[in-house]
Amino acid sequence: MNLNKLIRSKQRKLMVIILCIVAVFVGVLYFLNRHAAEMSGSKSETAEAAQPEPDLTGGTVTNTFDGSGQNSLLVDAQRREKQTRENLVTMQKDFKTLQDQVNVVLSNNQTLQQSVRELLEKLAQQNTQPQFPAAPEVGSRTEYSLGPLPVLPGQIDNTLLDDLSIKNKNPDTSFWIPTGAFSDAIVIEGADTNASVRGENNLVPMQFKLKGLVHLPGNQRTDRLDNCFVTAAAYGDISSERALPQLQRLSCIIDGKHIDQPVKGHVAFYGKNGIRGVPVMRNGKILGLAFTAGALGGLGQSVSQVGQTVAGIGATASISGGEVARSAVGSGVGKAADKLADYYIERAEQYHPIIPVGAANRVEVVFIEGFRAKFIEDEEARKAEKPPTQTAKDSARTQGNTGLPPDLIGRLGDATRLSMDDFVVPVSGKGRQSSEPTSQGVSP
Known part of the structure; x- marks a missing residue:
């Protein structure tokens, strides 16, 4: 019997044995994976049956999400009742405080009304009896304070007010x-x-x-x-x-x-x-597929090594078409399974808890x-508020009750700091006075 034929027959027998082992191994992996999927599905269904999802739209929800809301309803009702009682006590205290404040405001209002009536009576007495300063003697230095004339009964007050100064500012409501x-x-x-x-x-x-x-x-x-x-x-x-x-x-x-x-x-x-x-966690199935693909890749690489013939130094060996086919199928399956395993691994990394x-x-x-x-x-x-350009107090002081235009009063200046010598110049001599005008004013 030829040695090559004997070796070829042994290789074929070994090939058949390896294929049977691979088939048995793949079958065992398939059934194990299927059994594990069924067990995980049954466990998830059991867990879901044991822990149903809470009713998030109307029922009570506890911190364990187990759907048991018997004690939660009682605790919730007691908490709301306690909060209602506390709110009632707080409202009673606030009502009493507001009532005391109203009483204080009413008493202050009566006191202010009495003070306003007294001030109005005093002001009416002063307006009905106007006082004029006495005429100074000749040659004496007398200072006058020229302010707004009092408004007599029957006259019209022409005080100028600026509405920007009395405009109510926006209160701070923050x-x-x-x-x-x-x-x-x-x-x-x-x-x-x-x-x-x-x-x-x-x-x-x-x-x-x-x-x-x-x-x-x-x-x-x-x-x-x-x-x-x-x-x-x-x-x-x-x-x-x-x-x-x-x-x-x-x-x-x-x-x-x-x-x-x-x-x-x-x-x-x-x-x-x-x-x-x-x-x-939703990546369990993907990891199982990646494991299966990796196992198939390893088996494919093992099958591709079965058909290789090892020869000694200087010896030659011929490779038949069957061996080439087995090597091609094993290498192809191994590489495809490796690529599929890499794909499943990348997909599993995209899943997160x-x-x-x-x-x-x-x-x-x-x-x-x-x-x-x-x-x-x-x-x-x-931010839109603009500062007032002139206050009502300055406008009233400028215009006053003199009846003069504001531009003329501005040219004359502030007359409250002037004295009689700024208007009249006394003449030295024995009671003799000049009737000619001077550069500073006129002499009587």
Whole structure:
């Protein structure tokens, strides 16, 4: 028997044995993968049956998301009743304080009315009895203060007022929210937060609606931020299984005025930072396919090595067409399986764990940095205000009751600092006076 034929027959037998082993191995991997998929599916169905999704639209939601809301309803009702009682006591105290303030204002008003009546009586007496300064003696130096003449009964007062000076300025209606203030809120827009290693760089938007009173330091409360909207950006923390939102902006409409400004804070759920959720991983199937493809690639490389003939030094060996075909099939299958495994690995890297947060959850919004809530309309009006060019006091002092035009009074200057010598020059001698005009004024 030829040696080559014997070797060829042994190689064929070995090839058949290897193919049988490969077929058995592939079959075992297939059944194991299928069994594992069925087991994971049954486990997920069992977990879903054991932990149904909470009713986020109307039912109560607990921090474990197990759907049991029996104790939560009772606790919620007790909390609301306690909050109602506290609000009633606070309203009674505020009402009593306002009543005391009203009484004080009424008493002050009566006192002011009495003082105004007394001042009006004194002013009427002074106007009915005008006083004129006595004529100075010749040669004596007398100073006069020329102010506005009093208005006698029957005369018309021509005081000039500037409406810009008496125009009511816009009051400061802004209010301060101190550090640590918190309020109940409802999740308006949920999110599937990214819980991967780079989740902090891939934030997702969320939106909350403030409800009820804002709790301030000193056991104080305010309802100025009721029904306001707060936007936030959130990411997931896989270790604590919580979504961590960070507040960004606050928007309100109060009495027709708008507030839109950045804020800093976080969201708490049942006394802890972040919103509790159930982590979700969706890359298990992709990893199984990548493993199968890698195993097939290894088997293909092994099959391609079966048909190779090893010869000694100086010897020659002929390769048949069957060996070439086996080597080609094994190499092709191995390379294709390797490429498929790389593809599945890249696809699996795109999957990352998420922590879903649904809408309608009740949370607490905490402001970690105080801010002043400013109305946009008031800020624009304050910037548009122009300073008055002339006050009513200056206008009245300029015009007065003299009846002279303002330009003439401006040429004459301020007569309140002038003396009689600025108008009359006495003549030295024995009671003799000159009737000729001088450069400074006229002599009597």
